[in-house]
Structure formats: structure tokens, C-alpha cells
Amino acid sequence: MTVSTTLTAIPDVQRIRGLEMPWNRVFQSTPEPAGAARALWPWYPQEFLAECVETVPEAGDMLTIVLRRIDGAPLAFRSGQYLNIAFPVDGPDAEPVNRSYSISSAPTQPWTFAITVKREEGGRVSQWVHENVRPGMVLDMLGPVGAFHLPDMDRRARYLFLAAGAGVTPLMSMIRTIHSLPGRADVVMLYHGAEPGAFAFSRELEHLASVDSRIKVYYSLGDRSVTGTWQGMVGRLTAQMIDEVVPDANGRQVYACGPEGYLDVATDFLSKVGVDDTSIHMESFSGSRATRLEYRDEVAFAGEIAEEIAAAQDEAHEPEPVTAALDLYQIAAGTEAKADDGTAEHYETGDVLAAEPTASAETPAEPSSFETVGQGSLNMSFLRSGLNVRIDPGEEILAAAKQAGIRIGANCQEGMCGSCKIVKLSGDVDMHHQGGIRAREIEAGKFLPCCSTAQTDLVLDA
Amino acid sequence: MAQAVKTKTSSRGKVSPARSEDQFAAVRTLFENRRAGYSLDAPFYTDPEVFAADMKGIFGQHWLFAASLAEIPEPGDYVTIDYGPYSLIILRTDEGVNALHNVCRHRGARVLTEPAGTTGNLVCGYHSWTYDAEGSLIHASSPGEINFDKACFSLKRAHSRVVAGLVFVCLAAEPPADFDEVSKIFEPYVAPHEIANAKVAFQQELIEEGNWKLVMENNRECYHCDGHPELACSLFPTWGLTEELVPPHLEDAWQRNVTAETALQERCNRYGLPYEVVEELDTRIAGIRISREPLDGAGESFSATGRRLSKKLLGDLRDFRLGRCSMHLQPNCWFHLLSDHVITFAAFPINEHQTLVRTTWLVADDAVEGVDYDLESLTYTWKQTNVQDKNFVEMCQQGAASPAYEPGPYMKSEYQVEAFINWYTQRMQEHLG
Ligand code: FES
Ligand code: FES
Ligand SMILES: [Fe+2]
Numbered sequence: 001m002t003v004s005t006t007l008t009a010i011p012d013v014q015r016i017r018g019l020e021m022p023w024n025r026v027f028q029s030t031p032e033p034a035g036a037a038r039a040l041w042p043w044y045p046q047e048f049l050a051e052c053v054e055t056v057p058e059a060g061d062m063l064t065i066v067l068r069r070i071d072g073a074p075l076a077f078r079s080g081q082y083l084n085i086a087f088p089v090d091g092p093d094a095e096p097v098n099r100s101y102s103i104s105s106a107p108t109q110p111w112t113f114a115i116t117v118k119r120e121e122g123g124r125v126s127q128w129v130h131e132n133v134r135p136g137m138v139l140d141m142l143g144p145v146g147a148f149h150l151p152d153m154d155r156r157a158r159y160l161f162l163a164a165g166a167g168v169t170p171l172m173s174m175i176r177t178i179h180s181l182p183g184r185a186d187v188v189m190l191y192h193g194a195e196p197g198a199f200a201f202s203r204e205l206e207h208l209a210s211v212d213s214r215i216k217v218y219y220s221l222g223d224r225s226v227t228g229t230w231q232g233m234v235g236r237l238t239a240q241m242i243d244e245v246v247p248d249a250n251g252r253q254v255y256a257c258g259p260e261g262y263l264d265v266a267t268d269f270l271s272k273v274g275v276d277d278t279s280i281h282m283e284s285f286s287g288s289r290a291t292r293l294e295y296r297d298e299v300a301f302a303g304e305i306a307e308e309i310a311a312a313q314d315e316a317h318e319p320e321p322v323t324a325a326l327d328l329y330q331i332a333a334g335t336e337a338k339a340d341d342g343t344a345e346h347y348e349t350g351d352v353l354a355a356e357p358t359a360s361a362e363t364p365a366e367p368s369s370f371e372t373v374g375q376g377s378l379n380m381s382f383l384r385s386g387l388n389v390r391i392d393p394g395e396e397i398l399a400a401a402k403q404a405g406i407r408i409g410a411n412c413q414e415g416m417c418g419s420c421k422i423v424k425l426s427g428d429v430d431m432h433h434q435g436g437i438r439a440r441e442i443e444a445g446k447f448l449p450c451c452s453t454a455q456t457d458l459v460l461d462a
Numbered sequence: 463m464a465q466a467v468k469t470k471t472s473s474r475g476k477v478s479p480a481r482s483e484d485q486f487a488a489v490r491t492l493f494e495n496r497r498a499g500y501s502l503d504a505p506f507y508t509d510p511e512v513f514a515a516d517m518k519g520i521f522g523q524h525w526l527f528a529a530s531l532a533e534i535p536e537p538g539d540y541v542t543i544d545y546g547p548y549s550l551i552i553l554r555t556d557e558g559v560n561a562l563h564n565v566c567r568h569r570g571a572r573v574l575t576e577p578a579g580t581t582g583n584l585v586c587g588y589h590s591w592t593y594d595a596e597g598s599l600i601h602a603s604s605p606g607e608i609n610f611d612k613a614c615f616s617l618k619r620a621h622s623r624v625v626a627g628l629v630f631v632c633l634a635a636e637p638p639a640d641f642d643e644v645s646k647i648f649e650p651y652v653a654p655h656e657i658a659n660a661k662v663a664f665q666q667e668l669i670e671e672g673n674w675k676l677v678m679e680n681n682r683e684c685y686h687c688d689g690h691p692e693l694a695c696s697l698f699p700t701w702g703l704t705e706e707l708v709p710p711h712l713e714d715a716w717q718r719n720v721t722a723e724t725a726l727q728e729r730c731n732r733y734g735l736p737y738e739v740v741e742e743l744d745t746r747i748a749g750i751r752i753s754r755e756p757l758d759g760a761g762e763s764f765s766a767t768g769r770r771l772s773k774k775l776l777g778d779l780r781d782f783r784l785g786r787c788s789m790h791l792q793p794n795c796w797f798h799l800l801s802d803h804v805i806t807f808a809a810f811p812i813n814e815h816q817t818l819v820r821t822t823w824l825v826a827d828d829a830v831e832g833v834d835y836d837l838e839s840l841t842y843t844w845k846q847t848n849v850q851d852k853n854f855v856e857m858c859q860q861g862a863a864s865p866a867y868e869p870g871p872y873m874k875s876e877y878q879v880e881a882f883i884n885w886y887t888q889r890m891q892e893h894l895g
Contacts, residue, residue: 017778155828156775247732251781251801274760274783278773411590412601418582419590435594436582438538 013213018155019183021078022108040110042076044309045143045302050075052137053112060198062166063130064104064116070138074110077103079173080149080255080283083115084299086140089128096140099125100295102169102257102283103144104201106176116200118166145295145302148255148283150174156253157185160246162237162266164192164222164258170283171257172201175208175215185214188246192220192237192262196230218245237265239272250274257283260291367459373404380458382406383425397429397449401462408449408462412436415451422449427458489515490894496887499880500869507673507862513814516674517546519893520793520886523634525641525748527795527808528552528561531627532660532824533578538595541578544818545633545794546811550620551584552629555595561622561631562597567615584617593617625649627657628797628806644748644791650736651752651787655799656777660824663772663803663831664841668819668848672855673862674794674811675886677819680855681796681807682878689854692846695766696757696786698722702875722756726785730754733780737787743881744888749792751878756785763800764843772802772835774826790878792885802826803835805844815859821848 023040054066069075083103086096101115120126133139148170157178161171168191178185193199205217219232220241226234235241242249254275256266263282270280284291367381367388376390380397389404391397398420401408410420415433423445431442431452489511492503506512529541534554541552542564549564551574562584566573571588574581583600584593592601597617604610621632625645632638670677680686684702687694698719700712708716730737737754759768762782770782779801787799794809803825810818823841831837861867872880 156778158780247729248780250783251775251779274762276770276773276782411585412592412603414601416583416601417585417590417592419585434583434600438536438580438582440536440538440580441582 015182015184017184018153019150019157019178019181019185020154021150021152021177022181023076024152040074040076040107042078042081042107042144045145045306046309047140047142047303047306048073049138050113050141052133052135052139054135055133058116058200059202060165060193060200061119062116062200063119063133064114065129065133066105066112066114067139068112075103075107075113075144076110077107077113077144078149078152079103079107079177080170081144081146082170083141083143084145084302085115085142087125087128089125097125098299100145100299102146102173104169104172104176106173106180108177108180116166116169116172142299142303142306145298146283148257148281150177150255154253156251157183158248158252159185159187160242160249160252160254161187161189162192162254162256162258163189164237164262165194165198166200167256167258167262167283168200169257171255172205174255175205179208179212179215186252187215188252189215189217190220190237190242190245191217192222192258194222196221196226196228196232216245237262237269239269242269243273250276252279254280255282256280260284260288374400376400378454378457380427380454380460382460382462384462391454393455394453397452397454397458401449406462410450413450415448418448420448420450421446423461425459425461428455429453429458430455485511486894490891493887493891493894496883497869498884500871501679502675502883503869504862504867507676507859508814510814513546513673513811515890515894517548517811519890521545521548521633521811523632523893524638524793524889525630525632525791526793527791527806528622528629528631529808530629530660530804530806530822530824531559531624531658532662532827533665533822534559534629535661535827536580538580538582539578540574540581542572542574542576544810544812546813548633550631551617552622552631553581553584553595559622559624559629560595560597561620561629562593563618563620565618566591567599567617568602573617591615626652626655627660628652638747640746641748644742644746644750647740647750648752648789648791651754651789652797652799654735654777654779655787655804657804657824659827660776660804661827661829663823663825663829663835664837665823666821666841666845666848668821668852669812670817670819670852670855671815672817672852672859673814674809674817675883676855676858676862677809677817677851678793678882679879680851680858682790682882683876685873685875686854689850690847692766692843693764695759696764696768696843698756698758718758719756722758722761722785726754726756726761726783729781729783735784743790743792743878744885747889749790749881749885751790752788754785754787757800761785763802764798765839770802771840772825772829774829774834775801776804776824776826792882793889803840815863817855819848819852 023042049070050067051070052065053068056064056066058064081103082100084098084100086098089097101117103113104116105114117126117129119130161174163171171189175187175189178187191199199219209215209217221230221232221234222236224234233241246252250273254270256263263284267280271277367383370381370386370388372388372390374390376392376395378391378393380389380391382389385406387404387406389400391400398408398410408420408422411417416436418436421437424447425445429447429452431447433448433451436448437446492505492512496502526545528543528550529552533541534552537554537556539554543550543552549572551562551564553560553562564573566586566588568586568589568591571586573584573586573593575587590603591599594600597619599612599615602612621637623630626649687697687701699715700708700719727737735754739753741751743749743751757768761768762770765771775782782801784801789797796807798805803823806822808820810820812818821844825835829835
């Protein structure tokens with residue numbers, strides 16, 4: 001007996017074009033069955049309590065704190081956003097200290113979420129967090145906040161992530177998100193650290209890069225004098241280094257997070273390799289006074305929104321309707337625009353608003369005041385003619401309308417020529433056309449009265 | 463993604479000779495007397511007889527550019543276009559694209575009168591004869607009519623095919639076969655820009671008071687490019703020169719061009735994009751020139767700085783610095799394909815002294831006006847350039863109409879004009895027999 005082995009080439013992974021966040025799909029589905037998924041729409045900040053369920057020490061003197069909401073809801077956010085957390089640094093009775101931390105976990109695993117805190121020398125809060133936050137502790141928080149995040153939809157999905165030190169946190173969320181989603185993407189992360197062994201998440205990053213062909217990670221040490229073995233790159237960020245790891249940086253969206261100084265030089269080098277400033281998204285936490293003030297404003301505004309929504313929900317005893325919540329997010333997007341032009345937001349709000357029915361808003365007159373003619377069990381209101389026409393189910397609409405003196409142009413009377421096409425604002429018809437109307441037009445509310453019968457009361461634009 | 467050639471479902475009627483044998487012979491003599499290397503004699507630009515011959519010999523015989531899929535993005539979308547006396551409906555169907563003669567089979571009315579729109583079936587506005595998307599007559603309300611066979615009155619069809627999102631039509635009964643080869647040449651250059659996933663940002667129509675050949679001639683040289691200050695920001699001032707010809711004051715620009723070209727070719731190799739010049743302007747029936755060349759400045763687009771004009775890359779392109787891929791096809795079109803937008807140009811002859819030039823700017827269909835691109839900036843360079851070109855063409859038309867006009871020599875840098883005229887003359891001589 002012989003044993004033979006055949007080496008089979010592993011075929012390439014086939015994926016759909018681009019990347020799309022799962023909540024996008026929710027926009028298109030009906031409210032009822034997708035009700036549960038609604039909770040995942042990350043469009044406005046909330047105030048909530050969360051309980052620590054796990055702490056994970058990370059390389060580089062960082063600590064990951066895994067949390068879950070006390071109310072059992074998932075946390076809806078966009079990867080790259082942050083939370084504002086009240087830490088009872090001076091004891092339970094004293095005024096807590098608020099700090100913002102990027103979420104490091106992916107919104108595609110929303111039942112728990114994580115922040116990753118670097119222990120800063122002399123940092124009162126970070127020290128306290130490292131020493132005191134333990135499973136079981138409940139913290140008061142507000143979020144998600146921030147315009148530094150992946151777009152909801154990106155059919156190109158080519159990214160360059162520039163991380164320095166603790167700046168890796170929001171980018172980690174982005175990489176985890178992309179890894180967890182289908183779709184073609186091309187992610188290169190260039191991660192700068194001070195010394196070997198200081199790269200948080202490096203084992204996971206290595207793993208992700210090894211199993212996901214979309215992800216590449218490069219490490220570089222800022223300091224050239226390295227002792228011991230080090231296999232990554234050496235040296236501070238330069239234009240040449242960017243060009244080496246991503247010769248196509250020019251066509252990518254760049255997300256960069258790190259200390260101010262690092263981001264300043266990054267901006268400079270990125271423009272040298274031809275990256276347009278509208279393609280650069282930056283976040284700095286360790287930052288200058290100006291940045292901190294910006295965050296403070298953002299958080300304060302998010303707080304107002306959270307309050308308004310909470311109030312609206314109390315009143316109505318039912319979930320906030322889509323549009324109201326959206327308007328609020330739009331306001332937020334407007335103020336966030338300073339940070340990155342708010343381009344990502346323009347999309348999704350545009351899409352959703354377009355999906356809102358607008359036709360009924362322009363009702364010119366009240367059909368109940370119209371004169372009614374004809375006989376039949378159903379009523380057709382012709383808004384422009386200002387007439388109600390009775391009709392029986394099974395009776396053809398065009399004929400009944402003409403009978404009542406309504407002017408609708410018509411030729412073939414067989415649903416072929418399309419000349420009788422009118423707009424239906426409400427109600428259902430049964431139409432048997434023969435190519436005189438396109439599916440797109442039907443979706444837009446048009447129909448051919450010559451080959452349609454009424455199934456319910458109708459409101460018609462004619 | 464070339465689609466199969468659509469065959470006609472009905473035979474086209476014989477074109478009866480519109481002019482006498484004498485006039486026919488006169489036109490033939492004009493071609494025989496054409497002096498190579500010189501511009502054409504005046505009648506080529508001014509004589510209705512020559513125009514009528516052009517419509518049959520060139521526009522009635524060859525593959526012509528009609529529109530791009532971006533102009534008819536969904537089934538039911540159509541555009542109507544005219545080539546001289548011909549009028550066509552270019553209709554997007556569920557399966558592909560149909561080209562139908564826009565001439566009602568009842569009493570000949572234009573079936574569709576709008577330049578563009580969306581329709582289910584096609585209804586003639588006169589007596590409502592109704593045709594389906596394939597052109598079959600499906601309804602003719604005719605009370606009392608018997609023995610009327612609808613099947614005999616389908617709309618006439620022209621050949622059409624889509625290559626890399628560009629729609630071409632051919633009015634001949636038997637289209638020239640070498641378009642197959644030519645589409646294989648240009649498809650790899652054009653396809654990565656994914657015109658089928660682009661949208662029309664703007665369309666400009668200019669009626670130029672000039673013969674269609676003057677429009678094409680003007681397009682085929684850059685001898686006059688000093689007259690295009692806006693475009694000059696994007697084209698290297700050494701465009702069309704060879705190393706030996708570079709004057710001292712342009713040496714810097716020459717170096718800049720060489721460097722940009724090397725970088726562009728490296729990029730193209732990395733991304734698998736072809737860039738070599740293919741030039742067969744008069745050596746085949748479907749004459750073509752195509753290449754990808756760097757642009758000056760940042761090298762991304764037709765802006766004063768060379769920076770991108772739309773923030774969304776077309777298709778799956780990876781880099782904004784792809785210069786311009788330029789394509790010339792005989793007889794009626796030219797194209798510039800950039801990483802962020804595509805511009806298509808088509809010449810539609812109206813009569814011997816007027817030509818409609820339609821310019822269409824395409825951007826990625828997910829690009830949002832005002833967010834990803836500013837319409838004014840996007841269209842600025844070519845709007846200016848087109849108006850300047852219109853002016854040049856009209857200057858020549860006026861000249862050709864003067865008794866003092868006589869053909870002048872094409873210069874070395876105008877070899878593509880000569881190639882166009884040579885192509886035209888050959889095709890017409892074949893046609894006139
Ligand atoms: S009259 Fe022709 S479709 Fe209604
Ligand atoms: S001419 Fe078209 S229907 Fe009569
Ligand atoms: Fe020109």
C-alpha cells in the first residue's frame with residue numbers, strides 16, 4: 001500500500017467589494033423584525049452604567065478593562081470612538097474625575113466592550129485605574145463620542161493606520177472590526193513604540209496579520225540604539241518609511257493616533273508622499289490644551305444629547321423614532337466636523353433621510369373636504385382634481401376616473417405605453433402591466449391606472 | 463466586458479442615391495486629388511454633397527462612440543443621439559444595451575423626442591405606436607384594422623456593443639470586424655476605471671460652427687496648445703517633443719517630465735495597469751491611439767496644482783497619481799481617464815458646417831457633489847479648453863469658406879491630424895469605390 005500526498009494550492013479568499021458596517025443593513029430593513037438590531041445603531045451618545053468584568057494586563061504598561069452595560073443592552077459605537085468615564089478617584093462620596101478613553105474592542109462584539117489604559121507617570125487617574133478597577137466595579141459613563149472612526153460604508157477600504165504608543169487603542173478597535181467583517185479591505189498598520197516589548201496587542205496583531213490576508217502590521221522602534229534581538233524596523237517615522245510600507249499611501253485613508261509631536265510630523269510626511277489632507281484622520285489624547293478643550297466641548301455636547309433623548313423616551317414610553325435621533329446625531333456631526341470634516345456622517349444621514357417618505361408632506365388639500373362622486377365600497381381621493389371617486393374592488397381605476405371627469409392621458413389602455421402613469425400617495429392597487437412601467441418607478445409610488453384595480457382606499461396625485 | 467454584437471432583427475432598406483452620378487463622380491475626384499500632408503480642399507468642409515457622402519461612408523459604416531453606461535445607469539434609461547441625418551435611441555435593457563433607429567415605422571416620427579430619460583416601452587408621440595425594448599411593435603391601436611401584421615413593423619436596429627462601459631454603435635449592415643481587436647487593445651486600459659460604476663457629474667454640449675472633420679483635426683494636435691492656458695498646468699510644456707527637439711528653456715520641464723514618467727510607469731507596473739503607447743491611427747479600420755502619460759504638478763488630475771478633483775477613486779484603483787490615460791478613436795471620439803474622473807468627448811455632426819460636441823465628466827458613483835468634489839473645479843479646465851477649441855474650429859471653418867483658402871501643410875507635430883485625414887480619405891475611397 002502506498003500513501004501519496006497531493007499538495008493542493010489553497011485558492012484565494014473571495015470577498016465582496018469594500019467594507020460595510022453591519023448596522024447599515026438595519027437602515028434598509030423594516031422596523032419590526034430588525035427591532036433587536038436597532039440597538040446597534042451607533043448614532044447618539046448615552047449615559048449609562050457599566051460593570052467591569054475582566055482586566056487584562058497588556059505590554060507597554062497598559063491595562064485593558066473589559067466592561068458590560070448594567071442594563072444588559074449592547075454598546076453601540078463606531079470603531080475609533082471613545083467613552084467619557086467618571087472615575088471615583090477620591091472615593092465614592094467625592095466628585096468623580098472624568099476622563100476619555102478610546103474603545104479598543106470592536107462594535108461587532110457589542111455585548112462587552114473594552115478600554116485600554118496606559119499607566120502614565122504622574123497620571124493620577126491612570127494610576128488609580130490600574131490599581132483599583134477590578135471585576136465587579138461599576139462605573140458611570142457617557143458615549144460613544146468622537147468623529148475619529150471608520151466610515152459606515154467604504155467600497156475602497158484601503159487604510160493606513162499610524163499608531164504610536166498608547167495611540168494604538170482606537171486603531172486596535174478598527175483592525176478588530178475589519179477582521180470581524182466580510183468585505184475586501186487593505187489595512188497596513190505602522191506601529192511605533194519606544195522599546196521592544198512595549199507594543200500592546202502585538203501578539204494579537206501578529207495573529208490577525210497571519211490569518212487575515214487583508215491585514216499587515218509593521219513595527220518600528222523610535223530609538224535607533226537597540227540592544228538584543230529585534231526583528232522589526234528601527235527609526236522614527238519618515239516619509240521614506242511610509243513610502244516603503246505603503247507605496248500606495250496616496251490612495252489610502254489614513255488614521256493616525258499618538259502624541260501631538262508624532263502627529264505633527266506624520267502630517268508633514270504624509271503630504272510629502274502625496275496623501276491629501278482630506279484623507280487624513282487624526283486623534284490625539286495625550287494632547288495639547290486645545291485638544292483637551294475640544295474633547296471637553298464634545299463630551300459636554302454629547303451629554304446634552306443624551307439628556308434630551310432620555311427625556312424624550314420617558315415621555316413617550318417607546319423607543320425614540322428614527323428621525324428624531326438622527327437629527328440629534330446630525331447636530332453632533334456638525335460640531336464634530338472640525339475634527340475630520342464630518343465626511344463620513346454626510347453619507348449615512350443622507351441615505352437615511354432619502355429613505356424617509358416625503359410625498360405625504362406635500363398634500364395640497366384635505367380630501368375629506370372634496371366632493372364625492374360615483375358608487376363603490378372604496379374611495380379614491382384625487383388631490384389635484386380635488387375630487388373623491390368611489391370605486392369597487394375589481395373595477396379598473398382609469399375607467400372610473402375618466403367617468404368622473406378626471407383628466408389622465410392614456411393611449412394603449414393595456415399597460416404598455418406608460419402614458420397614463422400617475423403617482424399613488426397611499427393605498428394598494430393590483431396592477432397587471434405589460435412593460436409600460438419600470439420596477440424603479442413602481443418603487444417610487446407610480447402605477448398605471450389603465451391596468452390596475454383598487455384594493456384599498458387610495459390617495460392619488462392627479 | 464465586451465458584449466456580443468447585437469444582430470439586426472429587420473433588414474434596413476436600401477439607401478437610394480441622393481445625388482446624381484455627376485455629383486458622385488465630383489466627390490470621388492475630390493478624394494483622388496487630395497494632396498497628402500496638406501489640409502483638405504475647401505469643399506470637404508463646406509459642401510453638403512461631401513457631408514452627405516461622409517454620413518454614408520464614415521458614419522454609416524464604422525463603429526462610433528455613442529455614450530457611456532454612466533449615462534444610462536439602469537434598465538429603462540435611454541439617450542437619443544444624432545449623427546447627421548441618423549437618429550438613434552441608446553436604451554439600457556435588463557440584458558444590456560440596444561441601439562434602435564429613432565424613426566417610427568408608422569409615418570416616421572421621432573419615437574422619443576427627449577435627449578435622455580427613462581421609459582418602459584417606447585411610445586411614439588404621434589399615434590402612440592408602442593414598441594418594446596427590443597424594438598418590436600407591440601401595440602398599434604387601429605379600430606377595425608384587419609390583416610395588419612405588427613411583426614413587419616419593428617423599429618430598425620443598429621449594432622451596438624459595450625466595451626469597458628463605453629457604448630459603441632455601428633449603422634452598417636455588416637460592421638467592420640477589426641473593432642474586436644481594437645477593443646481588446648483598449649479594454650485593459652479603460653476597464654480599471656470602471657465606467658459602469660461611475661456617474662455623470664456634468665455634461666456640456668457645444669454646437670461648434672465647423673465641419674466635424676475640423677473638430678477632429680483640432681483635437682488631434684497640440685501645436686495650438688499655447689491657446690489653452692488652463693490645460694497648460696496639467697500638460698508638460700514639452701508634450702509632443704523628443705529629446706533632440708527640446709529647446710534650452712524647456713530642459714527643466716523635460717527633466718520633470720522624464721522623472722514623472724518613470725514614477726508613473728513604476729506605479730503602473732505595481733498595479734498592473736498598461737501604459738505603453740499603441741498607435742494605429744490610419745493603419746487599421748478602427749483607428750486608435752492610446753497611452754497613459756504623467757500629468758504635471760502633483761500628477762493626479764486636471765487641476766492647476768495637479769491635485770485630485772474628486773476625493774473618490776474610480777473603480778478599484780489604488781493611487782491617485784495615475785496621470786491621464788488618453789484614447790483617440792476614429793472617427794468621432796476621444797477620452798481622458800484619470801484616477802478620480804473620466805471625461806468622454808464625442809463629435810456628432812449636424813451638417814457640413816455645424817457639429818455638436820458633447821463632453822461628459824464622470825466621477826465615482828458614490829462621490830457626493832459638494833462633499834467629495836466641487837462641480838466648478840471639476841469641470842473648469844475642460845470647460846475653458848473646449849470653448850477655446852470651439853473658437854479655433856470656427857476660425858478654420860470661416861477660412862475654408864473663403865475663396866482665398868487653399869490647403870496648407872501639416873507640420874511634424876501634426877502627424878496625428880495627417881493620420882486622421884489619411885484614415886478618412888482611405889475609408890471614403892473604399893466606400894466610393
Ligand atoms: S394607457 Fe398605456 S399604460 Fe396605461
Ligand atoms: S408616426 Fe409614430 S405612431 Fe404614427
Ligand atoms: Fe485644443
